[in-house]
Amino acid sequence: MSSQPTDDTGSEESSHIDDCLAIGSIVNSNSHMDYTVEIFNETDRDRPPEPHECGFGQPVFIHKTIDGTEYIIMGVIYDTQLVDPDQGRSGPRLAQGDQPQFTPGYVEERTTLAGVALLGTAEVTESGTVESPSHEMPRWTLAVDDVVEQCPDEVTRIFHTGTDGGLQIAYIERLLDVAGPLGAEVTLAIVERLRDLFSEDAHQRVLDVVEKDVRWQSSVDRGVMQ
Numbered sequence: 001m002s003s004q005p006t007d008d009t010g011s012e013e014s015s016h017i018d019d020c021l022a023i024g025s026i027v028n029s030n031s032h033m034d035y036t037v038e039i040f041n042e043t044d045r046d047r048p049p050e051p052h053e054c055g056f057g058q059p060v061f062i063h064k065t066i067d068g069t070e071y072i073i074m075g076v077i078y079d080t081q082l083v084d085p086d087q088g089r090s091g092p093r094l095a096q097g098d099q100p101q102f103t104p105g106y107v108e109e110r111t112t113l114a115g116v117a118l119l120g121t122a123e124v125t126e127s128g129t130v131e132s133p134s135h136e137m138p139r140w141t142l143a144v145d146d147v148v149e150q151c152p153d154e155v156t157r158i159f160h161t162g163t164d165g166g167l168q169i170a171y172i173e174r175l176l177d178v179a180g181p182l183g184a185e186v187t188l189a190i191v192e193r194l195r196d197l198f199s200e201d202a203h204q205r206v207l208d209v210v211e212k213d214v215r216w217q218s219s220v221d222r223g224v225m226q
Contacts, residue, residue, distance in 0.1 A: 015154040016128040017063060017072060023049040024114060026062075026146045032118075033137065033178045035075070037148050039112040049150065056080065056182075057189025059151035059159075060116060063124070066140055070124035073138050074151065074159050078179040078186040079115035086110070116148060117178040117186070119171045122159055133159045135170035157197040167194070167203045169210060176214075184218035 022045060028036035037060075040048045054077060061072040120135040151159075162168035169190075176183035191211050195204065 015130070015152065015158060017061065017124060017130065017149070017152070017155060018128045020061075020149040020152060021047070021049055021053060022147050022149050023054040023058075023060065024148050026116075026142055026144055026148065027113070028144075029142070030115075031178070032141065033174065035116045035118070035142060037077075037114045037116050039114055041109075041111065043109070053150055054112075054114060057186055057193065059119075059156045059190070059193070060148050061151045061155070062142055062146050062148055064140070064142075064146070071121050072124060072130055072155070073121050073140070073142065074119040074133075075116040075148070076119060076175070076186060076190060077114045078117050078175075078182050081113045081115075083111050083113060115179075117175055119175065120159070122155075130155055130158050133161065133168075135168065137174065153193075153197060156193065160194060160197070167198050167206055169194070172210070172214070176217075184214050184221075187214050 022040060024037040024039040026035050027038045030036065039054050042048050056077060056079075058077045060075050060077060062075070063070070063072055065071070118138055120133060121138050122130040122133040125131055160168055172187055175187055179186050188211060191207050191214070195207055198204070198207070
């Protein structure tokens with residue numbers, strides 16, 4: 001889906017992908033488009049992400065070099081899960097929270113897992129900005145331990161800007177399928193974020209149509225409307 005061209009411009013600085021906040025690493029995949037990410041904590045990074053920086057609907061990306069070309073693989077957090085290995089256990093743990101540097105590698109710890117649905121790709125320029133966004137399914141498989149980073153708003157805006165300068169959201173059907181029961185909610189979260197990035201009336205009307213269609217389809221799927 002695409003709207004008419006826009007005069008929107010973003011700052012060059014905020015469109016860089018360098019020095020973005022690393023929020024986690026890939027630990028598993030459920031499909032070619034659906035990955036599980038372990039969110040970093042204070043034992044992994046000096047600056048772990050705050051809850052609002054890795055929450056539901058947060059755009060993210062993975063920076064990879066493939067055949068000599070740098071890409072970002074865009075995604076969005078569509079689900080989270082808490083893991084507590086102590087649940088149901090009795091007795092002392094092998095490591096305490098104030099001794100992270102001495103924690104043996106085999107000790108399981110409480111952690112947060114996030115489900116990330118892939119949205120598409122974009123090429124990285126020599127200056128560290130992005131161009132040529134594509135909402136087609138990424139052809140490449142990501143790897144365990146690939147780092148997932150928080151996506152700046154300006155990069156999110158560029159990723160949703162078509163070749164005609166208008167708004168594009170061509171991954172919706174795929175996202176709804178990958179995210180399953182939470183597909184409508186995560187799509188609406190993206191729509192809400194795009195409202196702040198594309199303020200022109202033409203774009204707002206496109207987003208109104210997308211929101212109305214997603215809400216209607218969600219109501220039908222849940223049996224609210226027949």
